[in-house]
Amino acid sequence: MSGHLHGVVQTTRSDPSRVLEEIKRQTLEQLGGLPGTLYGPIEEALKADSLKGDGRNHHYEDQAALWILRQQQASHVMAFRQQVGHGFDAFRQPGSVVGGLGGSPLQLVGEQQLAFDLDGERLTEALELRYQRPLEMIRSRLQMMSQAMGAPEGDNPLGPYRLVKAFTAIYSEAQVNESLRLRLFRQYEHELARLLGDLYGRVNNLMATAGYGVSMGGAGAPVAPARAAEERRDRNTLDSVFDTVPHREAAASVPHDYNAHSAASGGYGGDGHAAHAGGHDNPQISQADVAAMASELAELRSQLHAWREGMVKAGGLPPGQAPQRSMAPRRELRIDEVVGMASLLQPEPPDAYARALAVSGRLGETIRDQLFDGARRLGFNPDQTCFSAEEDDAIDLVALLFDSLFRNHALQDRARRVYARLVMPYVKVALTDNEVFVKREHPARRLLDAITEACEGNDGETPQDRDLLERASDISQRIVSDYNEDLAVFELAHAELDALLSQHRRRIELQEQRAAKATYGRERLGAARSQADAAVRERIGEGRLTQAVADFLATPWRHHMVQVLLRENEDPKRRAQALALGDALVMADKLAAENRGRELADQLLALQPIIVQCLASSGLDDSAAQHGMAGLVRALATPDSERDEHAPPSASEVEEDIAEERRLYMAGGDGSGAHDPLLAERMRQLEPGDWLRLTNTQGETVAVKVAWVSPLTSRFLLVNRRGVRALVASAEELAVLAASGRLLVGAERTAFDEAMRQVRRHLDRVI
Template sequence: MSDTQVGVLPKFHPLIKDYQAEVDTFLHKGLVRLFQEVEPVMIDFASKAETDNAQLLFFDAITQVQNLSEQVTDSFLTTLHKGFSAFSNCRPIEYPRPIIEAEDTSKIEIVENQDLEIHIAIQSMITRSKDKNHQALYQLGQRLAVIQQGKKLRDQDIPASPEHVSTTFQTASDLFGLEQKLLLILYVLFEKCVLKEIGTLYACINKMLSDAGIYPHLPPTITRYKDSSRSDGNGSAQDGESAQQQASQASSSSDLRTEPLTNEDFLVGKEVFNTILSMLTERRHADPRFRNHPEYAPDGNLEQLRSSPELVTAINQLHTPVEFDMGVYADTAADDLSPNDRSAAAIDYLQKRITSERENLFSELDENTIPTADLDTIELVGMLFEHVLDDPDLASLTKTVICHLHTPYLKVAIIDREFLTNPDHIARKLLNLVVNAGRRWVDENNVDAGIYHTMRDMIHSIMRDFKDDISLFDRCYSEFLDHLRALEHRTRLLEERTREATRGKDRLEYARLRADEIMHQHCDGVRFHPVLWQFLSVVWKNYMTLLLLRDQEIERRKEWRSVLMVINSVIKINNGYGDALTAQWLKHAWPRLRKNIESGLDFLGNTNPSEYVAFKKTIAELQQARQSEPSEKVVVRPVTETKKRKAKSAEAARSATLRKFLEQAQQTEIGTWFEFSEPDGSLRRVKLSWYSPVTNNHMFLDRFGSKAFVIPTDVLVQRLANGTAYTVEPNRFPFVDQALQKIYRLLRKE
């Protein structure tokens, strides 16, 4: 039926032409701005290059872009027009590269390793543009569906959608012949000059369609944004793999496992917050250091108290660190400490540093000039960072870096007390995100693989640049979140590839075991001529393995009968050695047998292996009655690897205790996190990613998606039984909310 579909109604053709003309005008202007910005941007990069060759690369790029800009623009617009043509004919837009959503792990294997960074950059641009313009795109999609006679459009089939323009520019920019890092710079400029302004184009198109009478009063309802909840494999809401999605992150691309969850139980209301402040005030009232404070002394002079702006100015005038003090990690002697001792030393050092920063602030500013409300704030922020030190999921190296935010956050809390009461305060969201990212994406033994360096650079910029403008935290939050999304996406791709590789190996192992099992079923107890057995056990079993690997249903097919016929024929030849009747049978059966064998060899891609050469020679000698029966024969035994493996599992499950842990290992769901105690006392956090019922092995991945190790079930059972392995539930709840709840409970106990 689709072949007979003419396309959109003729009355809409002028409207589509106007639509295309608006798009052409907008995009042409955007590309002109883009190409104008290439030269200053490339020169800036060249000035920072460390070598002459690197500088030359950027200068050459300027020339290439200038020379080919018109050709690229023409190619870009021409390819884009094909999308409009497809739309006019009610066909989906064809893309030179497939559109792969961030969550679509079923297709990620088509993204080559060298293309990952490009893919992530393009996908991130598309996601940001779609999120920013989701209402306009929804309205546009609804109106275009009317033009296509009610046919609902996918996002990527909307002409000039973020997917359409971004991937088309990606293809057109290949004409420049630039290296990947230079292309990434072009993509950033494309997002700046085109995608960030494309909302004006969508508004214009929507108005044009509305004025033409197509849904003139369409409300901006977005049906794809839903609030959904999911629990993890163990029914826990805390698992970072499958925890509940929030309405604010409903689109699949922005649903980050590393972004903190929200939960009403952890939202600290103003009543609880005010109770915390009251308890801090009562505690300070009994402290002799504050005996002369104006708000406590009967004749206190309140005029000497500083206002919040004065207090922030005074803090800025103090000598506050703008470089990292890594404490224990700056001392090479720490390398000789055990992980536990190094962690304990780091936490002790950080505890003293936080206390020292607070006390220095009190002494240098004169605590009697600080209002009690600000004293409460200063103390409460200090307690928050002390709870960073108590977080069991943070590596001590991560704690060392995060604690450098103590002084900046003192200023934030004094400037804007909403930081401590409003869960959506940008500085609070950033601290929650940083702590949660540290929990999930920093491995002290592999700091280059995760988010550590990005986190460190971001914290350093806050230490260096923050004075009193809280908008800095907004920028840091946005940039850090982008890095997390890219890391999350990259890890998801790698995890899926690792699983696919393991599945492939597992299928191969199954095929080998099954071929071996079938061969032994037919040959059990047979005393074979060495040459005949060598052919069956090597060449023919390889053929059987490949067939089983290619087609899991092969044993039900006619082709398999030929496989078994060859085995049975060789057995008959072997058992009738020197027998005249067998020789007579072989004379007639050999042509067909040879045809079946050589058909299998063709399938293997090796038409004349040495084992087959020896096999043919032996058959020829038998036919000519020149072959005497060998004195030594190969006896085929029935024991298979599968039986051995099952015996091992039975051995592991002999005791009732081990049976309990065996059941736990078998019922643990894929995606569950484990911690393994290493001999040096360190803990290794890994995720169960694959279990093979064929090999009885469990594969674990590290937090970055790479294979950590593969262990048999009986080894995992032993580790679970002796306590050197156990499951863990990653903490994804907001750090500040949890810490305030703990502070509230602690103060109530005092």
């Protein structure tokens, strides 16, 4: 039985030399051929640039230099592999001079060498910043390997410094001009960005499996200043967001990062084992803040206790699943004993949890059922033992958290098994590390956010979406198989999934941009149609017209007006000319009615080119346009033609998909109803990037983001987490939704934060 707490390094370690050799093999396997992959994309880019040139700028010098480099491709690949290998040799013997990367005598540096060094330094800094977290873990593990080998600590052989030095070493002596040098660096950075995330994840996992683990709990790597600053900015953002929930609920939903709490102040570290992360030593957190945060966690626990006791009294929990401390004198299980039960159950099929997630409120009962079963298998008598208050809190918080995630984040049924696998690992995390519920940067918390981002609203329609679901499923399997109270497993899994999600986020941004452009195009079309309808009504309503003139104004001329307003709205001359055509036709009909034949003939001759052009804009060819013109002339040539009043055209119909969208979210389908002016004014303060919770008329809630505000109508485009348009509504319509309780402004940006917020609201509501 595994009873130790997280952060304990595995005592059985593999031979460090063999581990280092395996790391070298994997590094060369993934990166060894990099120089050979650079030339093709650069050559294509040069060809594209030459085709786009104006005849004055030529790229033949770059192409000639690149052709020379391509002739030496094999030697460049070999030299690069040797330089990377020298980095591993230098790690084993840090004092030696290997590969010309250090220890050379002082000498003058040429301009090309200096340019390569400066560009290399910039690239090194960019890569170190980008991969800061996995590099810190690799650095710590390599230090442990150096100690195991009895050698001083050397440079990371697969870090950005070594990889960039290996690159510059093979090209600094080549004949490369400035333009080609910049292209080489840019392409090399692109290739590294494509490969390093996966490589660093594999290497970290390899070293952790070999026994060179790093505790990510209390004494783990410090949070980088930039990351800490970003974390503080995320917390402060909530201060300026309007929230329609009561103040108490809003305050309870704000996530806090506090670290060290004893069991007496709300921690879950039974037997005096409080998870400590040096929170009291953090200069950014005052003692008053720590006390306030501890008080808030204590309040959450008191809410849990009141909720649990209320459920027992109301019969909401079966007697066998209720807290048993007051039923008979029983021994409370220790934390390590419950963790051992969870470790026994962790690799077993998650069918019971998947079924429980399908029924709200059943997960906590199922977790206790499974733990009781594990207790029996380990020789504990459930009639003589019970969970402690801290253990009950951990179980209930995990159950409420997962239930909230599954209820409020548009997760498909196929994602249920992914979450079901994670239930028991997260119970273990909650038992041994209470920071998961309060610390935004906790690895287990960040992984759950990433998995929810990958699964929310994902129906697997596209290959990219299916890849995301498969990767999330694989990662949940890996957590089940690898997690043994070492939080580094969560950190590595998050880094891998986040690398894939970064590409997905770029696709979502493009989807949002397309939705905004499509919405703006529809608004412009709707505005043009409304103006054209108003112009037609104004002219048809002036008096009695022949049927031919009325039909021409209602159909071809209206379409022509729409085209002019859409394409040439900024040209007042074209707009005035199109309007004058309508007025001239009404005048021609009047001349015909008064039998003023000569003036009518002159009027029609003058209008013929414009009328033909108007008909052509409706898609008619020249012959059909001439035929339409002839029909108009025939109708006006007879003074006694029947003239009558004609009904003006009705308002433009709303597209079916927009009508369906408004029926889904707007009561009555049009969002009509009285609104609170103050609430509407607050809605106008929403900006792109603000998150909201929107509930449709069927009661389903989805997280939506303000993606765009129309410069034409000031309406807000709301998209879901997949970047798909959900609703376009005015501030007044949003105010109506908020007043009816179906719109909540100020939703949390991450799934875990929002789930904890919903847990607090649920406890408040039930109590």
